[in-house]
Amino acid sequence: MRIKYFFFFAFVVLLYLIFLRVDYTYKSPSKTNEPNLVLLNANIEHFLQGELEFNVVAKKIEIFDKKFIMHESTINSEDGLIISADVIDYYLDRGVVYASSNVYFKRGQHVYSGNELEYDMTRLLLKTYRGGEFVLQ
């Protein structure tokens, strides 16, 4: 009878160890629900939202109610902004871009390459995370 409790205890310990190994440091906001529309090999020449205007080239764009998720994509705007990354989330309500994995950012003479960035397109504020490199002219 006691062996049953031992197995139960071992099972709980095993669950706990598995739980410890799960990495929760980065949760992609990309996979929360189903998109309203999916565009493949997309080339949006004039994305207009208020004063913001940019072009998007992407292998895949998932369109949700409040955000776009662009895979293997590049954003260009007329003021010389270029953002490319494996995944770019664009939040329509805030005008904020989250880019992750193989990120390249260029605006004016300043070039950044790294792993993760957040760019507020209206306030022109850039934050980067998880290492990267800036080249200042």
Added chain:
Amino acid sequence: MSRVIIFVSLFVFLVCFAAEDNPVNIKAERFEVNLSTNYFEANEKIVIEQGKLIIRADKANYKESKNKINLFDNIIADYLEVKIYCQEMVFDREKNIVNAFKDVQVIYKEYIVYSQKLVYYPDKGLMIFEGEAIVNQGKNVLKSNDITLDLKKNKIYSDNKTNFMISNGN
């Protein structure tokens, strides 16, 4: 004809020289950049490279209009054979001058210099230690105010009263 060729060559050389930029590479774990004011902040594991100058620090900021990089905490700067340790540093990109503050320690060949403020001109090979400085060169210890170390001539100057000691090695 030869004058024209010389003039054209000189002009091309000057244009090429003027067009040569001196980019700075900054690596860090995190950046915060305001692109409307061109104000940069870098945090953690910072490595700044401009030409042969490499500076490591924990924190840095840079305002493009001033063209000076301010660095803080656990700074190590390398330029050829010179190594500078300190807690605060200002790197003037335009004039190519390094100002080091707080617990400055310089290691160059057999020299080890301790000071609270250093002005370093990498191009000229000049180090000006402001305030009290202690220079160790092997068994020799030199203590003075406002010491200038000329790396190219391998000489030390001071206009102030200087204490010079030869350590017995203890």
